[in-house]
Amino acid sequence: MDTSPDGVSVLGLGAMGSALAAGFLAAGHRTTVWNRTPGRAAAPALRGAVVAGSAAQALTASPLTVVCLSTYDAVREVLEPLPGAVAGRTVVNLTSGPPVDGQRMAQWAERCGAGYLDGVLMTTPDRVGTPGALQLYAGPAALFRAHEPTLAALGDALHVGEDHGLPSVYDTALLGLMWSTLTGWLLGSALIGADGPGGGVPATAFTDVAARWMKTVETFMRDGARQVDAGHTPGGQFPLDLHLMTMDVLVHACELRGIDPQLPRAHRALVHRAVMEGHGSDSFARLIGYLRDP
Template sequence: MSCDDNQAQAAVAVIGLGQMGTRLAQAFLAGGYSTTVWNRSPAKAEALAAQGATRAATVNEAVATSALIVVSLPDYATVRTVLGPAAGQLRGRTLVNLSSGTPQDAAEAAEWAAGHGAAYLDGAAMSGTRLVGRPEALFVLSGSRSAFDRHEAVLRSLGNSVHLGGDPALAPVYDTALFGLAWGALAGFYHSLALVRSAGVDPAEFGAVATAHMPFVTSLMADHARQADKGVFPDDDGTVEVHRAAIEHLADTSETQGIGTQVPALFRSLLQQAADDGHGASGIASVIEAIAKGRRHA
């Protein structure tokens, strides 16, 4: 059976129906695309079949019924284990791997897919499961540009699907970098929330003010990224020394209020390292240079 015939039968096959895989399949169905599903435990596939999906009895059957194969499994080793029996049927198809791993994992997976004649896209869901299927859900993908273009309409059923470039390792780099960004922001928020709660502030009220403050913070990210690219750090947003003094106030206040100081201690360490590197009078984005050196301040 040719791949063109397969496309007529099913637009997409989803392999792996955990929380994310289930949401992917539901988004494809909501987008009006014929969707075949397969999971090692059949119950999850049966639940989706009740919503309009076609349940494949085997992974071979799932691969055979679509030109676009979307995989959501715990790791890359599991992907090879699961797809191994159907590897011979991958030729001419596109494999989109949304499993979690490293850039090296992605490069090896792309090589494995190419060895079986499949186009390959590595990807990551950056907005969790909650937003899948909505325009604001971010999916980053890298690898074959022609495969992305060919299946872009289907992939946009998931949300804002962005192609980063031809190197399949780019998606896991972005994945881990953006995960670190989210956790950095959340760690700061959690510390702030603990601080204001210690002063009797209603958490919901603070959350609303913090949310209103975030557009300013995100504007700094865009500007500071440009500064990092040029290696020039103007002091428009305050110098390292000015911010170091402010962090001391944050640490002292936190200690006085009886809450943990782990988060301000990290900030203080980074600013101290930047100052030690001669950036005390530079803008705060010069902390990027301290981080890039890869050493820790004692």
């Protein structure tokens, strides 16, 4: 078994775990793999991975072990009987679960004398190893820095804090952002592609323009984030009064073109409530108060 400084072991060879092993191998890391169903190790073995006969062998083969199993229960089932195998090594857990599970695993690893990072992969298996594949990790910053060069083989590795529960919270928050954005994009594609004056635009053409527009949306987000953190939300040149007028136009456009107006109506209802309660001169960031206390 390899014990070189850049050696890494991967426990779990489902679709994502296999992609992790492939990413490490492609980057030149000596990679040891293990899976409860041995047959799944065949593909990584063909790429040059060493197949361990047990989880304990995989853990002791490398200074760093990346775990990617179906649930935290499965992680505990595999790791907790092996405290001696993790002692003095680092475990990176990329299994999805609630924040408390990451925190409990960190406590277990500390009792075993092991380093522990909890993480989440914000990508699909086919994107693992590409430059923009976002990975979020939490735990001791020094521990992350020590293994960042190895984890960078999987994509864009980012440390988000010391609390091991943070990756799970980021995961759900970012997925919420993704679904809201994708739904808005689909609404725009439906609206601009509908029959009528100025319509019939292909979704690909609309998306080329939308991608440029997202750069402006990012500035709105960054300006709004500073206001949220400061607790002060002046509207400036784009107050909620103006948002409400623009949303009225969008709802009307959807109704004219036969597009379901439910989504823009929901946006308008939230802004309308804030305006009616005297916040028309505030910015869009003012709405976070309604989301925090509905």
